Amino acid sequence: MENFFLEETSKTPKLSFDVSTGKFLMSGRSIPENSIEFYKPLLEWLDEYIKKPCAKTEFDVKLEYFNTSSSKCLVEIFRRLEKIKGAEVVINWFYEEDDEDMQESGEDFKELIDIPIIMSVIEN
């Protein structure tokens, strides 16, 4: 299984999912024209990954901004990770010090998703 990597654009985030270390990163903006089309390959990749995950999967989410359909796709990504049994999974939700919206979004995901979500402030 290969790593999943996509470079950041003005409308889509950087996606770096390393299968050998279990270190995942999503950063930047997520406002694609068609969110499901953008995230579908990643969801399919995750379907494979969860069959044989690393002992520890650490997912860093450093989003500046995301649209509503991207938030649904994020839910789908987290739901895939929820299925991992017998291995540790942690989500680190990063937000800028003065970005209350992103902080509140992280709190909302925390309530919904059955994986530890650690809130981390990026100091300006």
Place this chain on the structure above:
Amino acid sequence: MGKQPEKYQVFEKENEILRHSKDLLANPDMIAEQSWIKEYELLAQSYAQLLGEVKLLTSVSDRLQNKLNKANDNIARKNEELTQTLDMLNRERAGKRATTIVLMLAALFFIISELVIDPQLQEGIKLFGVSGALMLKITVAIVLKPLEVLLENLLLKTAARIKM
């Protein structure tokens, strides 16, 4: 259910659950009687999950709207500032142009006064004296300022008409 547009494929899983439930209701004999409770449990679980997601999506959407509102307010404020700056710039330009024209007029008046009026004034001095001739020159100088204001207003009005 008809084929949904691509963007709604984000709800593929939910559509599948709905389709399955509808199929069961349409064909109750598809499963054994005791399986209905299990199916109902699954449906309730899915509903709870979906409700949680709807709450999340609603609050995300509201926050996005707030961000848009803030961005709109910011644009409106910047637009107002830009309009004010442009008005100031136009006034400044019109003022400069008016001053230039008045200076040219003053120079013209000076030349005319030296060439045409002065010889007449020499005659006038004989009639009104030196102070009378001096008063006439001062009057011409004082009239230049209101003339500059008049010109500035005229130029501003012209600029406004062109902008419209």
